[in-house]
Amino acid sequence: MSALTLEPILKGRRSQPHMLIETLLDVQESNGYVSTEDMKIISRELGVPEIEVYRAANFYKALSLKPRGKNVITICAGTACHVRGSNLLSSQIHGLLGIGPGETTADGLFTLEQVNCLGACALGPVVVLNGEYHDHVTPAKLKALILKAGGQEKQAPGKKRTPVKASARKEAAACANGKKRHSSGKALKS
Amino acid sequence: MKKIVTLTIDGATTRAPKGTTVLDAAIEYGICIPHLCHIPNMTDIGACRLCIVENIVDGRSRITTSCTLDVQEGMVIRTNTERIRHLRRNIAELLVAQAPNSRAVQDMAVRCGVKEVRYPFRNDDCILCGRCVRICSDMWQARAIGFVGRGAERRVGxxxxxxxxxxxxxxxxxxxxxxxxVPCEGSMKPGEAHLCGGCESQLSMASGAQEAMCVMCRLGEGFKCSRYGWQ
Structure with a gap:
């Protein structure tokens, strides 16, 4: 990105070192990540030493220094979520998409991230997909989420287990239906 | 005109201009508090934790790093109590375990009364004292290096x-x-790692000295101990 495209973000923040985090967050939101060029421009315009910009961008999990995929899956790896099997979800994603924490699929569709706590320990394991929180995630739920997010275009790279996928989709659909039925039943009862 | 405050360090009444740190005041009076990350006339960040002292407030003692503690009127500081020595020895041990192949760290550890290191050696070659970072930003105004990452991944970059x-x-x-x-001559191979005798002999020159006594170590000269810096 050039200084011109960063203009709306930098407007009113020039020469104000204390606006560093806000600026970085805005860049992150509009680009999906903070590039080295962006950081250099921010350093120049805000009057913050480059090392400080780099340090701040490196410090916060909310800021990514590498381009991220279209869909960002965030898995909570806090104690409560870990006890309830969030590491199984991580390894399931590794099996499905072939990515580990902090990695992006080759087609740029998915990025997996791990955070230490999302503050919803009672609802664990918690998975955030594109800013949407999902509680009590099971492998089946996660699979359904990924298939939904990836849509038809998603074909797991390096994996060719379409029959499994199809059955999984059915399974997921059944699961979703079951939940719906369940919830509607509840609604009826009440 | 600078305001002068009076404080008590180890029972000795000392006077120091307001704004100086307890560590600087103590060193000026010849009370050596072991320190590693402190460089004279640079901002202190209290990274190495070796310069801990007991600051007695209302009869209760608080343990603080003296390099980040500013002098106040009527302060009571104790630098050489049993509790402090114990904590300091432990901190020094951890520092040696982090970066055993350094004469400066080992010297300081021996000075703090470390005889053996009970922790597994990590051989990291960096104790994150921030001396390099601060000399770059404070003295040269270059800011070409700094701390990057956080937690266990913190490093200088x-x-x-x-x-x-x-x-x-x-x-x-x-x-x-x-x-x-001058890197240590002793063995720092995994399994046979130990503090080398070369460093220990530094302390034994002043034989009979209690631990936590300043021995005017040559180490201080090497990495600009403020004892030498003041002269």
Whole structure:
């Protein structure tokens, strides 16, 4: 990105070192990540030493220094979520998409991230997909989420287990239906 | 005119201008508090934790790093109590375990009364004391290096991973690094790691000295101990 495209973000923040985090967050939101060029421009315009910009961008999990995929899956790896099997979800994603924490699929569709706590320990394991929180995630739920997010275009790279996928989709659909039925039943009862 | 405050360090009444740290005041009066990350006339960050002292407030003692503690009127500081020595020895042990192949760290550890290191050696070659970072930003105003990452991944690095053009290549960071002063001659191979006798002999020169007594170690000269800096 050039200084011109960063203009709306930098407007009113020039020469104000204390606006560093806000600026970085805005860049992150509009680009999906903070590039080295962006950081250099921010350093120049805000009057913050480059090392400080780099340090701040490196410090916060909310800021990514590498381009991220279209869909960002965030898995909570806090104690409560870990006890309830969030590491199984991580390894399931590794099996499905072939990515580990902090990695992006080759087609740029998915990025997996791990955070230490999302503050919803009672609802664990918690998975955030594109800013949407999902509680009590099971492998089946996660699979359904990924298939939904990836849509038809998603074909797991390096994996060719379409029959499994199809059955999984059915399974997921059944699961979703079951939940719906369940919830509607509840609604009826009440 | 600078305001002078009176404080008590180890029972001795000392006077220091307001704004100086307890560590500087103590060193000026010849009370040696072991320290590693402190460089004279630089901002202190209290990274190495070796300069801990007991600050007695209302009869209760608080343990603080003296390099980040400013002098106040009527302060009571104790630098050499049993509790402090115990904590300091432990901290020094951890520092040696982190970077055993450094004479400066080992000297300081021996000075703090470490006889053996009970922790597994990590051989990291960096104790994150921040001497290099501060000399770069405070003295040279270059800010070419800094701390990057957080938690266990914290390290000293260049912005964006490469040496920037504005690095003056003055090598001050290398000069002040405690790792670059005459490496230890003792064995630091995994399994047979131990503190070398060369460092211990430094202390034994002043035989009979209690631990936590300043022995005017040559180490101080090497990495600009403020004892030498004041002269």
């Amino acid at each position: 260049f912005p964006f991973g490469d040496r920037p053009a504005y690095c003056k290549e003055c090598n001050s960071c290398v000069d002040t690094c405690p790792m670059t002063i």
